[in-house]
Amino acid sequence: MIEYCNELEAKIENSSLRRSYDTTAQGQESCTFGPQMPARHFNLTSLVVAPFMLDPTPQATKTAIAPRRKEDFPEWYQQVIRAAELAEPSDVRGCMVIRPWGYGIWENMQRQLDRMFKATGHRNAYFPLFIPLSYFEKEAAHVEGFAKECAVVTHSRLEVNAEGRMVPASPLTEPLVVRPTSETIIGASYAKWVQSYRDLPILINQWANVVRWEMRPRVFLRTTEFLWQEGHTVHETEAEARAETKQMLDVYETFVRDHLAIPVFSGEKSESERFPGAVQTLCIEAMVQDRKAIQAGTSHFLGQNFARASGIQFQSRDGQQELAWTTSWGMSTRLIGTLIMAHADDDGMILPPRVAPTQIVIVPITPKEETRPAVFAAADELAAGLRTLSYQGAPLEVEVDRRDLGGGVKNWEWIKKGVPLRVELGPRDLESGNVAVSRRDQPVKTKQFLPRPELIERAVELLDSIQQNLFDRALQFREANTRVIDSREEFYNFFTPQDAGKPEIHGGFALAHWNGSRAVEEQIKNDLKVTIRCIPFDDPGNPVASGACIFTGEPSPRRVVWAKSY
RNA sequence: CGGGGUGUAGCUUAGCUUGGUAGAGCGCCUGGUUUGGGACCAGGAGGUCGCAGGUUCGAAUCCUGUCACCCCGACCA
Numbered sequence: 001m002i003e004y005c006n007e008l009e010a011k012i013e014n015s016s017l018r019r020s021y022d023t024t025a026q027g028q029e030s031c032t033f034g035p036q037m038p039a040r041h042f043n044l045t046s047l048v049v050a051p052f053m054l055d056p057t058p059q060a061t062k063t064a065i066a067p068r069r070k071e072d073f074p075e076w077y078q079q080v081i082r083a084a085e086l087a088e089p090s091d092v093r094g095c096m097v098i099r100p101w102g103y104g105i106w107e108n109m110q111r112q113l114d115r116m117f118k119a120t121g122h123r124n125a126y127f128p129l130f131i132p133l134s135y136f137e138k139e140a141a142h143v144e145g146f147a148k149e150c151a152v153v154t155h156s157r158l159e160v161n162a163e164g165r166m167v168p169a170s171p172l173t174e175p176l177v178v179r180p181t182s183e184t185i186i187g188a189s190y191a192k193w194v195q196s197y198r199d200l201p202i203l204i205n206q207w208a209n210v211v212r213w214e215m216r217p218r219v220f221l222r223t224t225e226f227l228w229q230e231g232h233t234v235h236e237t238e239a240e241a242r243a244e245t246k247q248m249l250d251v252y253e254t255f256v257r258d259h260l261a262i263p264v265f266s267g268e269k270s271e272s273e274r275f276p277g278a279v280q281t282l283c284i285e286a287m288v289q290d291r292k293a294i295q296a297g298t299s300h301f302l303g304q305n306f307a308r309a310s311g312i313q314f315q316s317r318d319g320q321q322e323l324a325w326t327t328s329w330g331m332s333t334r335l336i337g338t339l340i341m342a343h344a345d346d347d348g349m350i351l352p353p354r355v356a357p358t359q360i361v362i363v364p365i366t367p368k369e370e371t372r373p374a375v376f377a378a379a380d381e382l383a384a385g386l387r388t389l390s391y392q393g394a395p396l397e398v399e400v401d402r403r404d405l406g407g408g409v410k411n412w413e414w415i416k417k418g419v420p421l422r423v424e425l426g427p428r429d430l431e432s433g434n435v436a437v438s439r440r441d442q443p444v445k446t447k448q449f450l451p452r453p454e455l456i457e458r459a460v461e462l463l464d465s466i467q468q469n470l471f472d473r474a475l476q477f478r479e480a481n482t483r484v485i486d487s488r489e490e491f492y493n494f495f496t497p498q499d500a501g502k503p504e505i506h507g508g509f510a511l512a513h514w515n516g517s518r519a520v521e522e523q524i525k526n527d528l529k530v531t532i533r534c535i536p537f538d539d540p541g542n543p544v545a546s547g548a549c550i551f552t553g554e555p556s557p558r559r560v561v562w563a564k565s566y
Numbered sequence: 567c568g569g570g571g572u573g574u575a576g577c578u579u580a581g582c583u584u585g586g587u588a589g590a591g592c593g594c595c596u597g598g599u600u601u602g603g604g605a606c607c608a609g610g611a612g613g614u615c616g617c618a619g620g621u622u623c624g625a626a627u628c629c630u631g632u633c634a635c636c637c638c639g640a641c642c643a
Contacts, residue, residue: 062604064604082577093634093635145642148641148642149641149642181643210643212642212643214641214642215567215640215641215642216641216642221643222642222643226643228643275643294643295643296643297643298643330643331643332643333643334643335643363602365601365602366601367600367601367602368601404601405601406600406601406603406604406605407601407602407603408601408602408603408604408605409601409603409604409605410601410604411602411603411604412603412604413604415604424602426601426602427602428602429602436602444603445603447602566642566643
């Protein structure tokens with residue numbers, strides 16, 4: 001056994017995979033495993049593998065996804081989406097088809113977020129897809145911000161022309177804008193609903209699709225049509241509206257951290273990155289594996305701007321007519337893209353158990369026809385046992401893969417889809433009472449044998465451990481690529497690729513002092529394509545609270561987060 | 567909208583310079599052997615070569631136009 005382990009260790013070394021194992025073997029009595037399929041046994045809950053350790057060197061063994069992250073990150077991203085059957089580009093430019101596996105993730109996100117919205121007193125409603133142009137024109141900054149990406153409906157009928165083609169006919173008296181966001185149309189309703197301070201607050205959320213005619217679409221990250229939720233609230237006082245804005249950002253941060261297993265910086269946007277029409281935009285920013293930043297959620301304090309535009313006013317406690325204070329906040333299917341870029345590896349998707357459409361897949365191994373019924377029966381029985389468990393307030397989702405395919409093929413499909421736990425059950429396990437369990441956050445060949453009752457007993461613990469490990473990895477990655485920077489030169493070096501012709505993955509988050517000027521921000525953007533992602537609430541750089549702007553030497557109250565972004 | 571590039575089977579592509587009636591790998595279908603790490607053997611289906619026009623006896627190949635997509639810029643959840 002010892003000899004065998006050493007041999008295996010050597011193979012791992014030679015495969016040029018830089019992996020770090022706990023090789024003390026936890027005394028699993030094992031090798032019930034056939035000689036043709038050796039496997040080492042690890043303690044499943046103690047092993048933590050950091051993302052960089054999972055990176056094979058370019059010459060390493062074949063991975064399920066080509067190219068690898070290091071070779072071509074954007075292409076890798078698209079290939080993961082395809083391999084995991086999350087979505088596909090449609091014939092409609094800029095639009096995507098979200099496939100069942102991808103939509104299942106979205107449904108889980110919806111369910112959990114919705115629960116959090118309800119818990120903070122919000123209710124769902126639905127407002128029209130079409131916004132009359134005149135409504136849209138009411139808030140100047142808002143129009144300016146969205147005008148360039150609006151889809152506009154101008155006709156109400158099709159007719160057959162002389163060439164037999166369908167052509168739009170019957171122009172509308174007033175064009176309709178397909179909502180890029182709903183502040184104005186919802187504001188029109190709110191204006192009717194609000195008369196007295198007793199009608200406040202209004203706390204409403206809507207789940208909807210929106211359309212923004214983007215120049216350069218990318219599946220999930222920037223599509224012409226996307227799905228989201230938009231919360232719209234109205235308040236009596238500024239303080240209450242500001243508190244709501246912050247509260248919902250906190251909900252987002254909690255959701256992304258606890259359910260998507262992604263750490264974020266939360267803070268405020270600089271003026272140039274602010275939502276059109278907002279007084280203040282709060283955001284959470286995540287780092288993904290090419291070290292870029294991605295905005296994972298935003299919450300806006302709209303002041304009285306939209307109340308003024310839509311005429312939302314009320315009679316106050318002392319009988320005065322006053323403008324209300326409004327907020328809006330949103331999260332979109334872009335989060336699925338964020339999830340992919342944050343967690344997936346060179347073998348495909350890796351799903352945090354809390355949003356996985358299926359948490360556990362059981363793969364029956366049926367080498368001989370005569371053993372098949374018994375194996376299937378055992379698999380079904382195990383699945384039934386697991387389904388009695390509750391996970392995150394819902395029954396555990398367990399699938400038995402009965403397809404008549406080779407065990408390897410099935411296994412790899414589930415690896416690419418990112419199912420958290422894979423369970424193999426074959427004829428030999430019928431006698432031993434064991435199953436082979438693999439975690440998606442560990443190297444694909446790692447297995448542990450567990451007696452079936454123990455798997456049922458420990459399933460939730462294993463899923464929690466995966467959830468935690470994904471977060472730990474992501475945090476470790478972010479910390480490894482976040483740098484406190486105190487000089488302009490270091491800043492420029494940090495964000496300048498070694499090879500300008502074929503930029504490698506470089507940079508990350510820079511925590512640096514800034515004098516608050518828009519001009520400086522503009523300059524940095526022009527030079528390096530780097531922007532301020534957020535002005536954090538707490539100083540994450542910590543060494544000194546205040547300091548000097550590294551570009552101008554002027555005083556700076558705090559460090560801000562700089563990065564290239566999606 | 568500016569600059570560059572590419573269009574051949576579901577995917578990746580060969581052929582194009584030097585015109586002669588379309589080939590491969592993967593995937594798919596059927597049968598058999600397989601199935602505990604991405605299987606193998608045999609057979610099979612699938613393409614008006616992006617589209618339109620032109621040159622020619624003959625066009626994937628040459629010419630003109632057009633459309634779509636990709637990459638780089640301006641914009642963005």
